[in-house]
Amino acid sequence: MGPLLLDLATSAKTNADQTGDAYDRGRQMGLYEAVSLVVQQADAFGLDRRDIGFEGGDDADSDLL
Known part of the structure; x- marks a missing residue:
């Protein structure tokens, strides 16, 4: 599930950066929060x-915000 969630969050960031639409920004932030929570719980x-599918993703903030 980790890689799928990370892919969704990355795609949402790309869409939000391209459109600047409030909906896309909200989706980006919601998925970022989900990724952040999974990482916090793993820690x-x-x-x-890496065991939960976040290969080398030590800094979700810089990658997803």
């Missing part, structure tokens, strides 16, 4: 981010 439970 809290001591899981490696």
Whole structure:
């Protein structure tokens, strides 16, 4: 599920950057929040981010915001 969620969030960012539409920005932020929560929970439970499908994605803020 991690790679799928990350792909959706990346696509939403691209769309939001291209259109500047409020809906697209809201979708981008919602998906960013979902990715952020998954990463926070993985860290809290001591899981490696690669194990949940976030390959080398140590900085979701710079990639998705």
